[in-house]
Amino acid sequence: MPVTPGGKASDGTRADAGALAGVEECEEAPDVSLEALGSVATTTDASPGTVVPGSPAGTPAGPVSGTSPDREAAGTGSGRDTPVERLEDPGNSATERGTGRPGVAEKTLEQALPSVLADGPPKVLAELARAPQRSRAVRRDGLRRMGIATGLVALLAVVFCAVQVLRPLPGPALVMTGAPSYTIAGAPLTPAWPGEGEAAVEVEGVGSLGAYGDQKPIPTGSMAKVMTAYVVLQDHPLKNGDDGPVIAVDAQTAKESTAPGESTAVVAEGQRFTERQMLQLMLIPSGNNIARLLSRWDAGSDAAFLGRMSGAARQLGMNDTTYTDPSGLDAGTRSTAVDQIRLARAAMQDPTFSAVVAMPRVTIAGVGQIDNNNTDLVDPGVIGIKTGSTSAAGGNLMWAAQQTVGGSKQLILGVVMAQHSAGASDYGLAKALAVSQKLINQVRKALTCTTVVHRGEVVGYLDDGVGGRAPVVAGADLTVIGWPGQSTQLTLSAPVTGLPHRAKAGTTVGTIALRTGQAAGTEVPVVLQHDMTTPGLSQRIARLR
Template sequence: MSELSTQEADAEEESAPDDTPEGPAADAPEDAPGRTPVAEAGARTAGDRAGEVSAPASGAGQEPGNAAPAAPADAPGDAPAATEAAPAQAPAATEAAAEAESAAGSGKAPGKAPEDTPQEAPDAGLEDTGVHRAAVRKSLLRPLISDLPAERPVGRTGRPAAGATPAWAASTASGTPAGTDAGPDAERGEAVGPDGTRAMPVPQVLPAGSGSTGATPLKLLAQLTNTPPPKQTALRTVARRFKIWTPLVVLLAVIFVVVQAVRPLPATSLQLTTTSSYAFAGAPLPGVMPWPGEGQSVAEVEGLGSLGVHGAQNPVPIASLTKVMTAYVVLRDHPLTGKQNGPQITVDKQAANESSSTEESTAHVTTGQKFTERQMLQLLLVPSGNNIARLLARWDAGTQEAFVTKMTSAAGSLGMTHTTYTGASGFEETTVSTAVDQLKLAREVMKNEVFRSVVALPNVAVPGVGKIYNNNNDLVNPGVVGIKTGSSTPAGGALMWAANKKAGGKEQLILGVVLQQHGGTTVNDSLQTALDRSQKLIASVQGGLTSATVVTKGAVVGEVHDGLGGSTPVVAGADLTAAGWPGLHSTVTLTPRAGGLPHSAKAGTVVGTLTIGSGTARVSVPAVLSTDLASPSFTSKLTHF
């Protein structure tokens, strides 16, 4: 091929549209043997038919410039024979074949068209039948298409021909872009493109079900950037998890701090830290007391505790001790306080008639006399008038039987489970009880100041009756304040007694009961025996009662807890001095002040009460803060759960 023809062919390729075939076929020598040129669009062949191919006259060796006679239009079978000799490495598209055909028909070299040759319509001179035209083109292009390689090469522009597999896709498997010559780069395994360019292989993504889990975004990015994914190590895993969880942990920590800071403070509490009991030194008093050798006996110091119980507690007749329950029910139903005398009560005929009886103790009254409730109680308890007991029962309940029902109910409410009342006076031997039950009644009735004032009288002057004397001879002894005697043949001698002794800075009330005491030959002798034995018990208790300083002022007795782990010591505000007897164990308690404890307060603030004993023997002193009570700190709030 001449240099001019080559330049013209290059010029033609540069001016061709972008879809002009590129690659080795475009660069093939124009004088390739056996090549069947295709006429350009609009060019005519020797037979004056547009788009037809002129077969070479003599096969191989035909010069490109010698035009061969055109094949008949109705003989398409000759076209394949003329084109089979084309080299396999020179594939061409439809436009290139048409260009070669035009060059062969005009007797010029391919790619060279005379400037003065008029351009006609592509389908000029062709039959009107579109089917004939399509058949001719198909017959001409079939051998060319069949010789195309499976992968279309890449031309100088780097763009694949229409319908061909892109070079970048084909290069994925082979590593060398189609249409490029192998060179030094190819030997190194690099994909070399036109003009020395290199194509980037597309990462291969395994299809689902191929045994691979598919490409993750990280691996895909690594393939696109030719950067391998970082190797998974324990350190990277920990770092990644740290980045994920750290914000969440910080958020939770902030929420926790806020909640702990604003949540309400727990209530403060007061706790006793000193010993909860105190034992008085010395030989235990109950063991050395002169307890009667017969019957039943019991004694206690109110509020301090029991001194002991002696004898079997079986129900026995109690004689006039019954009148204590009569007085209790009357004062409960018709209470008196202070110096009140109460309503007037008229003496009925039955009470007047019973006053002359010689078989029982009575108070001498006449029909129609009026006495106050207080005076009636004096006539009941000081001379122990049986007729007055039955008169008060009828005045209170209408009948003695109805009143006895009240007495039984009252006994049940006091826990006197071994007591039975059958009358208001105790004259009936069917009225029975125990020393322990009668002590329960004595403890309760001595709370009434009117009753205490009456039973403590050694004698009393009642208008219309005169001066009467108490048959409780023990009342002449120091500190004895009652309570009631009883005597009968079935009951023997009995006494419910009370005495006082000052100890621990206050008067202590001593209570006791003795039943079934016998002596001498008469009932009065038995009563005197009961009085004597009771007095010995009273004297021993009075002598044994003592006082002791249980807690000194300023001693730590407790702590105030703020509920968050903090505590403030509490001390006694004064000496705690208690009464007791040798061997007695008294309970010590620390009670918070009314209204609750503060969260903060100054030293010396009263926060509770320190107490020993109970009832009338109870002794208390204030409990105060030793140091300032401070509100819980922010750190304490955070650590509080």
């Protein structure tokens, strides 16, 4: 039956409230959105007799405030008014509530219902039923998204764990826990340096005690013969005590035997001596004529041999040394004490050379007994090396001594240069010998052997790279030979073959060594104090590298 805006049926009777009561037969529905109502609301008054959602069943909409008494009387018939509250804040009518979209006019339920009701109850029911369906769809979408996210997180966790377990373990590393250096106890040793010239002292393989003087090139005197012997033995080495080839004395060498103003070995033309004997004639009595003979025999000429001497000096790092003759008589042959120490170190490694220079005297057939100019050789601990004295050079001595320390012999090397003695015929050689002997006695007395690390002492740990650490201990006593005040460096090194992730206690995993002087010092193995196990599953997963 059609309803007129006045609330009456077209036949003049009031609309049957029961015809609309079907609305109340639905389940309780959520509030109808303003958009749903606004899409159909076109009038400003609700017809009397229409049902307001949310009102008691069968109760028609009451009059709106400000209506006439007649409209109030035509209400529900229940004798009371039921005002309808606005759905939106009247003070914010320019904005659709909940959306923030401006320009949408707000409408009260009184204004919206007539248009909805004009389409009949089915339209109202459809709008009311659609709201809970949309709400359930939103909930389903949220749960579905949450399930997908949870699955992705779980998948990522599985992938991460698999990658951590399967990727290679980092290589283990040895880490030292102790101090990286050690200083020998006692008052520091101060060498008894000469008051003039230059000097230098070192203990072979242990370290240098320092140098004295400006270390500017000065004449070497007959110390140059050490380089001559070194080059000859490099070109014509003698092994296993051999005497070497036979060399004949030429006329020039015989003539120079009696040259005034220089040291010579008296020989005659045609005499034949072995290479070893020639070295003895040159180094023990300091024969200049033999030095020149050997240079011609080795290289063909003095000039060619000087090139060999200069080349050897460069190889040994003697950058402040110049050779102008093989004997050292020429004042142009110059060097420093530090450079001559380098030469002494290299020359003493040759057993033939070291045997010859250690001889206080020698007897050679056809020549007789020859005494060594190095009188310090009367000391049993002194084993060389070579004197040298001229008016330009003064007194010079390159020396070597031995001292037994900690059960092993230590080689002490020294050079004293440019010692002068006014009016003396030896040009200061005696002074050089005296100064050298004082240095030899001082260093030999000061040398000591000290235990730096005891066997079984923890020196570090083996880091497996994933948080595991196994202590390592010294496999034997580590000792150092030196003098009071000397500092040495401690290093912990892994083997070139690499380190294990799993090993039993006592397994050797590296070395700990003392580094002193120009070469490596002593070293001992380091072993695991406890078993080292392969990293477990949890360690593999939790590791950062």
